[in-house]
Amino acid sequence: MTSPVDEPIGAGVDARPDGSPHVPQFDQERAENAVRELLLAAGEDPEREGLRDTPARVARAYRELFAGLYTNPDEVLDKTFDEAHEELVLVRDIPVYSQCEHHLLPFHGIAHVGYIPNEQGRVTGLSKLARLVDLYARRPQVQERLTSQVADALVRRLEPRGVIVVIEAEHLCMGMRGVRKAGSTTTTSAVRGLFRSSASSRAEALSLIRGR
Ligand SMILES: Nc1nc2c(ncn2[C@@H]2O[C@H](COP(=O)(O)OP(=O)(O)OP(=O)(O)O)[C@@H](O)[C@H]2O)c(=O)[nH]1
Ligand SMILES: [Zn+2]
Structure with a gap:
């Protein structure tokens, strides 16, 4: 069993058995598609001028907001x-x-x-x-x-x-x-x-x- 003291990188996400996250880094394309889908689900037009760059922008924002999934905390304290x-x-x-x-x-x-x-x-x-x-x-x-x-x-x-x-x-x-x-x-x-x-x-x- 993994105890909090030897918690692997990416713990807290759906990790592989060795503890590493399923993806080694944020999947920008997948995130963009997801945001486009969300806009469509809301009845918006992702192609209208104001929203055209939004999926890419939102994906970049989440890449930054979730960056801690891909960093080993022990390196911060090395x-x-x-x-x-x-x-x-x-x-x-x-x-x-x-x-x-x-x-x-x-x-x-x-x-x-x-x-x-x-x-x-x-x-x-x-x-x-x-x-x-x-x-x-x-x-x-x-x-x-x-x-x-x-x-x-x-x-x-x-x-x-x-x-x-x-x-x-x-x-x-x-x-x-x-x-x-x-x-x-x-x-x-x-x-x-x-x-x-x-x-x-x-x-x-x-x-x-x-x-x-
Ligand atoms: N313990 C804890 N709860 C949190 C945190 N952030 C959000 N929540 C709570 O997570 C709960 C999710 O409850 P659900 O009943 O599954 O979701 P919901 O129907 O959207 O709940 P409401 O927010 O009450 O409308 C809510 O009570 C949130 O207030 C957190 O950091 N810690
Ligand atoms: Zn919440």
Whole structure:
């Protein structure tokens, strides 16, 4: 069984038994055809001037939005260094843009990512934490999975004493349609290691996250 800590590239899509996605890269032509079909299904004319380039444009947009399916998260964290820092490192307010896998509509907000390095003080570049959020966000997602995937990737690569990830986001599928509760936000958290076992470590991190 595949555990979250050895999750393969492309996990979350319909993957082959070896864990790789069925397609090694985004299929632009297939996506263009699908968008054309969608316009036809809606009763639109994909050949009219305003829509003529739309299938190609939408396909390119989705290629960008789903780019995280084709990138190995461990490569983002391949550069680590020992800094003899054994206390909290926290990056707050990382912008998140993702899309819910139920409706393929955006959800967006901010992520806070913190960890306590291990005894060797193994750390990674601060930008890598934001890149990791971005990579997992650029997939069809649910907010809960996005949150725990970021936490588990950090556990895997940095072997830290603790990890905390908090994401606050608004889901447009709850605002533009359906229940139509625009402005409501969802908060998810994933805590690992010390942040799970020690209420005081968790409280300290949460107070720093909230203290903006
Ligand atoms: N847990 C979770 N649910 C999500 C997320 N994004 C969207 N959803 C929910 O996914 C659910 C899909 O429910 P369904 O009943 O299958 O679909 P639906 O008929 O379109 O549901 P409504 O949105 O209630 O109209 C909805 O309740 C969405 O709010 C997410 O990131 N996490
Ligand atoms: Zn949705």
